[in-house]
Amino acid sequence: MNRFRDTGHLLRFAALFVIAFAVFLVIRHFVVPKTFGEYGHYRGAVMAEIAARPVHFAGHETCETCHADLLAAKSAGKHANVNCEACHGPLAKHADDPSITPPKLDTATLCVRCHAASAAKPKNFPQVDADQHSGGLPCETCHQPHSPAITAGGAK
């Protein structure tokens, strides 16, 4: 019996340990987000938060629902596979509210971005030295951007 005579200090220490563990559990309950560990060692809810960020590029399918005429013109020419917003820029706001007019484009910078001659570009990609090619005239004098080939009747 005498063996257990001096166990008081151990019990007090054990009680402290239990209290500390309880405090840890309470803090953990409030500090660790609810969805942490749902799929792995991260907050599961973050995927939905990232997915909820606003879209700026509407996507060419959205453009085509209204602009069937331009789609037809584009499909007939070399720019058939170039998406609308590749040149026109992000227009989700315009798609949401058509009264917001898209900014006017400047062909002088836009066309040259892709078609300026450079040995680094693929050989079969149409390239021009803009100054020699047009002598400073804007590209749309001769080329219609949606279907850029020059037809017999001239640009439309």
Added chain:
Amino acid sequence: MNLDRRHFLIMLPAAAIAWEHVLAGTPETSPNYTMSEHWWGMLIDIPKCIGCGNCVRACQAENDVPDGFFRTWVERYLVTDYNLENPVVISPDGGKEGFPSAPPEDEGKYFFVPKMCNHCADSPCTQVCPVGATFIAPDGVVLVDPKYCLGCAYCVQACPYGCRYIHPEKRVADKCTLCYHRITKGLTTACCEACPTGARQLVDLKNPNDPIHAFMKTHAVQVLKPQMATGAKLFYNQLDGSVR
């Protein structure tokens, strides 16, 4: 259905996750229902890239990337025959406004290499995060939790492709999300949408009808730094051996 104990135990966690949705009568809204159906990556067709910088501008517009930081950028390589291992690489402002014209008389070959997060299946960046702020989502996209990130930049150092940065205002790690807010809605990424030549294609490896499967069988497709075994999912067609 005959279930042995081993398979019953394997199925228990999956059943536990779906259970509340099954009880609610809507098993199709189980949390990983759609995520588990995808395994996203991207195909980059180097011979098609013209270095116009459309992808870089589109990415910055779509994701509000601060000036001077890039979630995607384009590099121009010049590989000369007398110094094959040390190509001359330029990327002025990430290739955002294109590149200076290359004179044709220069010796060597030129090509453009668009770069971005490789969304590695065994990504070094997620393994080093001390707090669980960056992770591989169940659909294979490597994401950052901006509310959980400490900004310690350990992941920025760990990424062998240099695809991460510390956001100058938020002070947390930031990177390409593979336009997670778009691909989860059925849209393609902003860079793919804006690419005029189709040099970038979003691919879903779990979709058996994705053209990537046929493409991979007939083309020389490579990933960057395969020796690092990162499981990169940015597939480059006709990648030159000098690209680092």
